[in-house]
Amino acid sequence: MPIKNRIKNALKTIFFYKSALAGIILLLLIIGFALYTVYSYPYEKAVADWRAGEKTWLDNPRYALPEWITLFTGGNPPKTIILSTTMESRNVKKIVVPVSGNMSYIRIDMRFDYNYDDYPSEINIFFNSTFEELNPKIEVEWIKPDGENITLKSIVLNKEDSYYISVDLDTKDLLGQIVKEKLGLNESPYILPERYLFSPLSEDILDPQKVVVLNGEYTLRITGYLYEKNSDIDVKLVVYGKVYGWAGTDNLRRPISIAIMWGTPIALSFGVTAAVTIGLIQMIIAAISAWFGGRVDDLIQRITEVNLILPFFPILLMISTFYKFSIWVLLLVVIALSMFGAGVKSYRALFLQLKEFPYVEAALSYGASNMRIVFRYLIPKILPLIIPGMVLSVADFVFLEAALAVLGLGDPDAPTWGKVINDALRDGALFKGYYYWVLEPASLLVLTAISFALIGFTLEKIFNPRLREM
Amino acid sequence: MSGERLLEVTGLKMYHVIRKGLFGGKFYIKAVDNVDLTLDRGEALAIIGESGSGKTTLGKTILRLYEPLDGKIIFDGRDVTHIRRGELKKYRRETGFVQQDPYGALPPFMSIRQILEEPLKIHKIGTKEERLEKVYKALEEVRLTPVEDFINKYPHMLSGGQQQRVVIARSIITDPKLVIADEPVSMLDASVRVEILRLMESIQKKYKLGIIYISHDLSTTKYFSSRINIMYAGKLVEGGPTREVIYNPIHPYTRYLINALPDPDANNRFVKRDVPPGEPPSLINPPTGCRFYPRCPLFIKGLCDVKEPGYTYVNENHWVKCWYYEENR
Structure with missing residues (x-):
């Protein structure tokens, strides 16, 4: 009952401060998110996905914004449309008709509705054909909702082939030629294939300000001939959108959500472990230093002073440059470098005061050993005083880990917030205007720091009566 | 003296070391200087002295919370003056400490x-x-x-x-044989002092505890101490059975202490009490000879300020360290 009451009272005091309530709610949300990540998405899988390379994510758009961006910008940006002959769909029709001998005629129609107000970011077609010696030959047609029909290209297919419409030079020339003829221009204009393929053909197509997206049902038609009996073609059309998921994608088409999700438990565990371990170790060292005094004290204080003079961050940078190690080894290095930190000095001052308390002398008088006095009489009294500092320093260590990752010195495997910022900076995200890429991990870092700061400041008020509000 | 000897302290010295300034030398506060005392099993001894007379240091030195500089502490037949670790722990089990x-x-x-x-x-x-x-x-x-x-x-x-x-x-x-009570009631309300002292007395009687009762308050000693020692500036100056010392004080300092006791007679409220002039001496540089001589009305020039007084026995159990008494007995 007393314990229960004490906890109840402590919670009551904490909730008296609305800032702490906000901090706790924020922290609980972050912790919930971290737990969800850990249970729903195994770390090995996350690392494998994160490091999988572009092939795995070929169906994702590059530099896609998160889907919720429309809440702020409005509009209806395109989502990715994928159609494939291997999937069952009313919109995909494949007809193979024998013509003569081993030869047969093939026609594949892929229809899709396009009702967005922006162009897709890319259009790719992937072919997968089976044959022994004679390659199939096909033609790719594009039929707009207004009935305009363009033959884009004829291709002699390899076993695995692709047609990147957006970057194909022949297509670009062809489309320019068509525009020139239809509009009676003197020379063929430069026109983005997506813009041509998704707009009505008129004067407006030349002016990016006036051009509109043509909504309706589009058809990709592939016709051609197979020259062998068992020959076949599978086709996949990907019309890449401009938004993806709840976190968007990066330059390698990876969903940023992987790193945003796994960054949370990593940041929390790194920050909390570092803060708590360093706080406790510093306190124990300070207690030993103050209690034993004399040479032990001198030695510990000199080590601390030397350690305080040495620049922490540059040394950490140097070590991480020489040895690329995992985040947990990094944690150990951080603990080792901070063990004799400033805390040793300030806690020692508290212990020196406490050492003179009558109950410590009483403990000596009934035979308590030095270690018992340190751990049973000195530390329990100081512990509540250092908890606010510990909580506040969690944010420091979360930032420290991120800072190392931003500089490219973090764990090379771990998908972390800092790593996302590092990728973004290396790709010039801010220069190119992909703000979401930097803002997502950065705002999570800031939110984490704020939650710990709010709680820490409140604890400080509770444990330090001079700061207490009524 | 009756009964079995529990504690025997001879020539005990305990100096506190202080340093002054960055390059200043060491100074010693001679808190306990050449103290002899004995305690029998089940006996209660009071040590009375004013603040800063070194009585607390004496108690803590006997408890071995401080390591004595010189002298000997014999406890229950064992020399505990410089014991360490296991033996010290055993000694701690046999002693108790009641703090102020x-x-x-x-x-x-x-x-x-x-x-x-x-x-x-x-x-x-x-x-x-x-x-x-x-x-x-x-x-x-x-x-x-x-x-x-x-x-x-x-x-x-x-x-x-x-x-x-x-x-x-x-x-x-821990069922100790010796308890040192360092001003156990000075911080308490007057209303509970007597209760606590009576309690200590009953425990002492019941378990035949040896108690050293350290206090500045002569009036509380009568509750359970059979003997009394008066301490002044790091030295014991007079000792004997409680009644004897209180009713027949020899040392001028003891007399002043007894004079200073509150008098319940309302008629005496305007009577100016006779108090010794001046302040207790600094223990860093105490007076030579008898430490009380600068404040003493019976000061003999050329003797008290030169030579330290030795034991003079008033009777078998009552002793005093005073040149005046020695010369004029």
């Missing part, structure tokens, strides 16, 4: 039960159940009953008197 300030003497983060179990755990006395039984017994002994009401409380939930009872219970829980 009950509010600071109990660790605030432990419950009464934990506080009382600590000495038992440290000396590995008994099993868990036996320890709990001992805790109950000790709390009953100091009359914190019903025990259930107190055992799980924290010190701040108790009054000063109750806290001091816990301190006393803690000091006797």
Whole structure:
């Protein structure tokens, strides 16, 4: 009952401060998110996905914004449309008709509705054909909702082939030629294939300000001939959108959500472990230093002073440059470098005061050993005083880990917030205007720091009566 | 002197070292200088002196909370002057300490039960159940009953008197032979002082404890001490049976102390008391010879300020260190 009451009272005091309530709610949300990540998405899988390379994510758009961006910008940006002959769909029709001998005629129609107000970011077609010696030959047609029909290209297919419409030079020339003829221009204009393929053909197509997206049902038609009996073609059309998921994608088409999700438990565990371990170790060292005094004290204080003079961050940078190690080894290095930190000095001052308390002398008088006095009489009294500092320093260590990752010195495997910022900076995200890429991990870092700061400041008020509000 | 000798202290010296300034040399505060005293088993001895006379240091040195600079402490036939580790721990089990300030003497983060179990755990006395039984017994002994009401409380939930009872219970829980009570009632309300002193007396009688009762208050000594020693500026100046010293004080300092006792007679309220002039001396650089001579009305020039007085026996049990008495007996 007393314990229960004490906890109840402590919670009551904490909730008296609305800032702490906000901090706790924020922290609980972050912790919930971290737990969800850990249970729903195994770390090995996350690392494998994160490091999988572009092939795995070929169906994702590059530099896609998160889907919720429309809440702020409005509009209806395109989502990715994928159609494939291997999937069952009313919109995909494949007809193979024998013509003569081993030869047969093939026609594949892929229809899709396009009702967005922006162009897709890319259009790719992937072919997968089976044959022994004679390659199939096909033609790719594009039929707009207004009935305009363009033959884009004829291709002699390899076993695995692709047609990147957006970057194909022949297509670009062809489309320019068509525009020139239809509009009676003197020379063929430069026109983005997506813009041509998704707009009505008129004067407006030349002016990016006036051009509109043509909504309706589009058809990709592939016709051609197979020259062998068992020959076949599978086709996949990907019309890449401009938004993806709840976190968007990066330059390698990876969903940023992987790193945003796994960054949370990593940041929390790194920050909390570092803060708590360093706080406790510093306190124990300070207690030993103050209690034993004399040479032990001198030695510990000199080590601390030397350690305080040495620049922490540059040394950490140097070590991480020489040895690329995992985040947990990094944690150990951080603990080792901070063990004799400033805390040793300030806690020692508290212990020196406490050492003179009558109950410590009483403990000596009934035979308590030095270690018992340190751990049973000195530390329990100081512990509540250092908890606010510990909580506040969690944010420091979360930032420290991120800072190392931003500089490219973090764990090379771990998908972390800092790593996302590092990728973004290396790709010039801010220069190119992909703000979401930097803002997502950065705002999570800031939110984490704020939650710990709010709680820490409140604890400080509770444990330090001079700061207490009524 | 009757009974078995429990404690014998001879020529005890304990100096506190202080340093002044960055390059200043060492100074010594001669808090306990050449003190002899004896205590029999089951006897209560009072050491009376004013603040800064070194009586607390004397108590703590006997408890070996300080290492003596010189002299000998013989406890129960063993020399404990410079023992260490295991032997010291054993000595600690046989001694108890009651401090002046009950509010600071109990660790605030432990419950009464934990506080009382600590000495038992440290000396590995008994099993868990036996320890709990001992805790109950000790709390009953100091009359914190019903025990259930107190055992799980924290010190701040108790009054000063109750806290001091816990301190006393803690000091006797290991069944010591010697308890040093350093001003056990000076921080308490006048109303509970007598109670606590009576309690200590009854415990002392019951367990035949040797108690050294350290106080600045001569009036409280009569409750249970059979002998009294007067301490002045690091030295004992007079000693003997309580009644004898109080009714027949020899040393001028003792006389001043007795003069200073509150007088219940209202007619005497305007009578100016005879108090010694000046202040107690600095113990860093104490007066040569008798340490009381600068304030002494009976000061003999050329003797008191040169030579330290030795023991002079008034009778078999009553001694004094005073040149004036020695010369004029």
